Amino acid sequence: MPERNHEFGKFGARGTRGSDLVATRLDTLVDFITTPVTTPRGLLARLRYLTTSPRTRKAAHAAGLTVTDRTLKAWLAGTRSPSKANLERIEQAYRTVRRHNVARHLLKRLNSSGGTRVEIHPLNQSQVPQPHQRALEYRRINVRRWDPIVTAWATGDSHALDTAWTTGILPDLGSQWGQYEYVTNIGFAA
Known part of the structure; x- marks a missing residue:
């Protein structure tokens, strides 16, 4: 061998x-979201994916997105924009949670x-x-x-x-x- x-x-x-x-x-x-996280549409899509349920919020927190609920609400409302470092954390948390969510289906x-x-x-x-x-x-x-x-x-x-x-x-x-x-x-x- x-x-x-x-x-x-x-x-x-x-x-x-x-x-x-x-x-x-x-x-x-x-099938990840194709719109970049740097655009308002891509950011909003990822944030909605990560905050739709308590389970996904918990998974996003475990994946490294550790901001307060107040900050998340401001990002979702569009009154504040995340920093470059937070954009990277959002993207990483989104990919981690998405992989975890589809792994069972993909494995099947x-x-x-x-x-x-x-x-x-x-x-x-x-x-x-x-x-x-x-x-x-x-x-x-x-x-x-x-x-x-x-x-x-x-x-x-x-x-x-x-x-x-x-x-x-x-x-x-x-x-x-x-x-x-x-x-x-x-x-x-x-």
Whole structure:
């Protein structure tokens, strides 16, 4: 079994850690609010999402949005505007709460019918000298165990997500799984 990559890119290979691409793909499946938080419409949409119920307010507070109810009311009414730091906190709290809220539904979709087919595109070796290039190919795998991946993604734990992807999924590719730790793209749908 190959070891994990310790000096990725030493000979010029380019790619991204597979777990980061999985997190990005899961984010695209979530349908976040597309209007930026810096616009009045985007700010109001996020604040409404975070303050519609006591449960979402509690989750937003736990996610880092620790302002008073008076301040929240002023932001919702448009009489005061949040600072740049608070805009970042609002965006982060919104994404955290939204991930948590859709994780169960997303997990159900990904695990249905025996799992989800994932296509893995190998790393880019165009800058690697010929003697050091590997023979890589596109790989497809059916992922049946999405629970640790979605849980780590929903909590924002990139280390746990990397561990779940690299040691839980990639070994199913066979003895060459270490060659797919860094890739150019990972695609799947739910």
